[in-house]
Amino acid sequence: xxxxxxxxxxxxxxxxxxxxxxxxxxxxxxxxxxxxxxxxxxxxxxxxxxxxxxxxxxxxxxxxxxxxxxxxxxxxxxxxxxxxxxxxxxxxxxxxxxxxxxxxxxxxxxxxxxxxxxxxxxxxxxxxxxxxxxxxxxxxxxxxxxxxxxxxxxxxxxxxxxxxxxxxxxxxxxxxxxxxxxxxxxxxxxxxxxxxxxxxxxxxxxxxxxxxxxxxxxxxxxxxxxxxxxxxxxxxxxxxxxxxxxxxxxxxxxxxxxxxxxxxxxxxxxxxxxxxxxxxxxxxxxxxxxxxxxxxxxxxxxxxxxxxxxxxxxxxxxxxxxxxxxxxxxxxxxxxxxxxxxxxxxxxxxxxxxxxx
Ligand SMILES: C[S@@+](CC[C@H](N)C(=O)[O-])C[C@H]1O[C@@H](n2cnc3c(N)ncnc32)[C@H](O)[C@@H]1O
Numbered sequence: 001x002x003x004x005x006x007x008x009x010x011x012x013x014x015x016x017x018x019x020x021x022x023x024x025x026x027x028x029x030x031x032x033x034x035x036x037x038x039x040x041x042x043x044x045x046x047x048x049x050x051x052x053x054x055x056x057x058x059x060x061x062x063x064x065x066x067x068x069x070x071x072x073x074x075x076x077x078x079x080x081x082x083x084x085x086x087x088x089x090x091x092x093x094x095x096x097x098x099x100x101x102x103x104x105x106x107x108x109x110x111x112x113x114x115x116x117x118x119x120x121x122x123x124x125x126x127x128x129x130x131x132x133x134x135x136x137x138x139x140x141x142x143x144x145x146x147x148x149x150x151x152x153x154x155x156x157x158x159x160x161x162x163x164x165x166x167x168x169x170x171x172x173x174x175x176x177x178x179x180x181x182x183x184x185x186x187x188x189x190x191x192x193x194x195x196x197x198x199x200x201x202x203x204x205x206x207x208x209x210x211x212x213x214x215x216x217x218x219x220x221x222x223x224x225x226x227x228x229x230x231x232x233x234x235x236x237x238x239x240x241x242x243x244x245x246x247x248x249x250x251x252x253x254x255x256x257x258x259x260x261x262x263x264x265x266x267x268x269x270x271x272x273x274x275x276x277x278x279x280x281x282x283x284x285x286x287x288x289x290x291x292x293x294x295x296x297x298x299x300x301x302x303x304x305x306x307x308x309x310x311x312x313x314x315x316x317x318x319x320x321x322x323x324x325x326x327x328x329x330x331x332x333x334x335x336x337x338x339x340x341x342x343x344x345x346x347x348x349x350x351x352x353x354x355x356x357x
Contacts, residue, residue, distance in 0.1 A: 005208045005231055008152045009110045010127070012117035013088060015040070022087075028056045035083045042088050043121065047101040050121045054084055083119040092116050096124065104131045106151050127151065142166040142192060149186040150213020154264035159283050160328050161248065161292045161347040162188055168290065168324065168349055169196040170261075172244075177203070179244040180282060182234060182275065183265065187214045187227070189246050189292075194226050198244070201227045204236040206263055234278050241284045247275065248292040253303045272307035273315075280317045280354075289352040291317060294328075299344045308350050318352040 020034045023045040031041055038243040058080065086310040090097040093115055094108040111117070119127075130151045137146030138155060142162050149155035156162065169192060172347045176198045181190045184203035193201050205211055211231045218224035219224065230236035254266040279289055297303035312320055328345040 004093060005212055007110060007212055008207070008209050009106075010123040012114055013040075013119060015042075015118055019088070022049060022053055024052070025256075028053065031343050032057060032060050032083075035086050038086070040088050041085050042090065042118075043098055044090075045098060047089075047096065047098045047292055050087055050089065050098070052125070053087055057083055057087075074192075081122070081182040084122050087121040088118045089121060089124050090116075090118055102128045102131075105135065106131050110151060119297050139211050140188065143188070144195060145191075145353075146349040146356070147186050147188065147191070148173060148213075148217055150209050150216070153186050153207060154210070156188065160326050160348070161294070162192065164324055164347055164349040165192055165246070165290070165292060168351070169193065172288075174197070174286070174288065175243050178242040179246065180204075180235065180238060180242050182230065182245070182247040183249065183264075184214060187217070188283065189248060190227050191223075193244070194223065195356060199226065202230070202238040202240075202242070203227055203233065204230045204232050204234050204238070206231070232308055234275055238282070241282055241287070243284050243287045244290065245279050245283055245287065246290045246292075247279075250309075251276070251294045252297050255302065266308050267307070272311060276311050276315055283354065285354060287353070288321070291350045291352070293350060294295055295344070295346050295348065295350045308352075312352070317355055319355045321351040321353050323348060323350050 018039060020031060020039055020041045021044050022031050022041050023043075034041055035057070041053070043053070057209075060077050061076055061083075065072045065079070069074075070080065089101075091107055091111070091114075096104070096107075104124070104127050110127075130149075133155070134150065138149045139146050140156075140162060141159050147155065160206070176196070178200045179193050179198050181193070181201055181203040184190055184205050185207075187203070189303075190201045190203050203214070207229050211229045214227070214229060215224075218227060228238075230238065231303050249271065250263065250265050250267040252266050254268045283289055291308055293306075293308055298306065311318065325348050326344045328347055
């Protein structure tokens with residue numbers, strides 16, 4: 001049952017005993033000192049007061065951590081995260097109490113039974129931008145309909161890998177009865193497969209929000225009878241063999257001491273070996289295993305090996321049928337100097353089949 005799945009959301013904050021108050025007439029210096037002394041600061045008048053306090057906090061921390069070294073930058077970010085999350089906003093009846101605040105539908109959807117609580121300013125900013133994406137939807141060049149990514153769910157901002165998959169699906173001439181999409185996210189690949197005539201798609205994701213969001217989005221439309229979902233790792237409850245397995249995994253290896261561990265972006269060392277072992281069991285004899293990947297980790301020098309090449313060389317399970325690569329269009333002409341390697345970025349589509357013999 002979908003209603004049994006626990007959604008990921010910022011936990012409501014309990015007010016501390018001695019909360020300071022900040023408005024546009026409050027002195028900034030003692031407010032920042034209060035934050036540094038582990039006190040909570042409540043924004044009571046205008047939403048923009050919170051924005052200006054955040055700005056002052058940034059200026060203050062830039063003076064404290066002036067160096068551009070990797071270590072200082074990390075300390076800067078950690079301090080900013082800690083202190084900014086002590087700046088609070090009050091929510092009453094699913095609405096922010098301050099004036100001129102954005103309307104954020106998540107406050108009702110994600111907290112139906114909470115009528116009076118606090119959230120931190122950065123949490124509210126995250127909810128707000130996610131609400132804009134969700135409300136307005138995203139047009140994807142290869143999909144007929146817009147996608148509406150749910151709070152806390154991965155969605156792509158560049159689409160080259162989806163174009164690669166679209167071209168692959170156009171040329172695919174095998175049967176189209178069933179497919180499995182590992183890590184469905186906002187559903188891009190599953191929607192592509194349905195659009196190209198697949199009759200039944202099974203999708204999993206370890207992130208409950210992905211499954212809740214897609215279930216809500218499909219409602220009881222025709223799509224909901226074509227796509228069946230499970231909140232689980234890898235193949236979850238799906239035991240059947242299918243003619244197509246697709247996986248757009250995280251593209252970067254998990255390093256220690258990372259600022260945030262996001263399962264949509266970073267993979268741990270067990271993910272690929274476990275995936276390939278399970279995929280061997282779930283792929284029909286003539287089936288295709290399609291992985292979308294990128295050379296991002298290699299060109300950014302954060303990985304020495306390529307998990308798909310490693311599997312092909314050492315796994316003994318699959319062999320390469322074809323590999324397509326596509327240069328990523330530059331998102332901006334003003335690519336930062338320290339990101340010059342981005343111009344080398346390529347997305348990859350790997351088509352594997354069972355190893356012969
Ligand atoms: C890069 S995103 C791709 C999402 C979507 N398929 C797309 O192409 O837009 C990777 C997804 O895999 C999910 N994921 C990560 N590890 C997983 C695992 N072990 N089992 C199932 N899903 C996983 C993440 O939560 C995330 O939604």
